[in-house]
Amino acid sequence: MTEVPLELGPEELSELLKGPSPPFLLDVREPMEHAHVKIEGSTLVPLNDLPRRLGELDPAQPLVAYCHHGVRSRHAALWLRAQGFTHVQSLAGGIDAWSARVDPSLPRY
Numbered sequence: 001m002t003e004v005p006l007e008l009g010p011e012e013l014s015e016l017l018k019g020p021s022p023p024f025l026l027d028v029r030e031p032m033e034h035a036h037v038k039i040e041g042s043t044l045v046p047l048n049d050l051p052r053r054l055g056e057l058d059p060a061q062p063l064v065a066y067c068h069h070g071v072r073s074r075h076a077a078l079w080l081r082a083q084g085f086t087h088v089q090s091l092a093g094g095i096d097a098w099s100a101r102v103d104p105s106l107p108r109y
Contacts, residue, residue, distance in 0.1 A: 006077055007092040010102045013064055017041075023062040023089075028076045033068065037107050039098060047072045050079065059085045066091035066098070068109075 008016075016023055025042035027034050034044045045053050047067070057063065063085060065073035070093050077090040091098065099106040 004087050004089060006081075006090060007070070007074065008064065008089050009092050010098045010100075013091055013098070014102045016062075016064070021062070023064045023087075024058070026057070026063055026065040026073075026076070027067070028065050028072050029067050029095075033109075036109060037095060037099070039066065039095060039103075042066070047076055050076060054083060057085070059083070060087075062087040062089075064089050064091055066094050068094045069096050070094040 025039055027038055027042040027044045028047040028050065029044070030046050031044065038044075045056070057080075063080070065076040065080070065088065067073040067076075070090060073090040073094060077088045080088045095106070096108055099108045
């Protein structure tokens with residue numbers, strides 16, 4: 001089994017979301033950020049809440065975490081991998097890169 005890269009780019013995520021088995025999208029930002037702009041279909045679990053809400057996530061399902069620029073989501077992905085999630089990735093550049101390169105209709109902040 002090949003190891004899943006820790007990060008993937010916005011274009012790669014866009015293609016996965018169009019596929020037959022899209023990954024679970026985990027937004028690890030704060031509620032105010034999520035209310036301002038989000039990737040459609042994502043679930044908000046702020047990074048600080050992740051440990052107590054771990055049971056809401058399926059370790060067998062591919063998961064992509066994202067935040068504003070990719071720092072918090074990278075921490076989340078590393079932590080989730082340490083908890084036994086084998087197919088978890090972080091969106092490189094976060095929603096800012098997604099807005100710039102995939103969906104320019106989304107507001108940037």
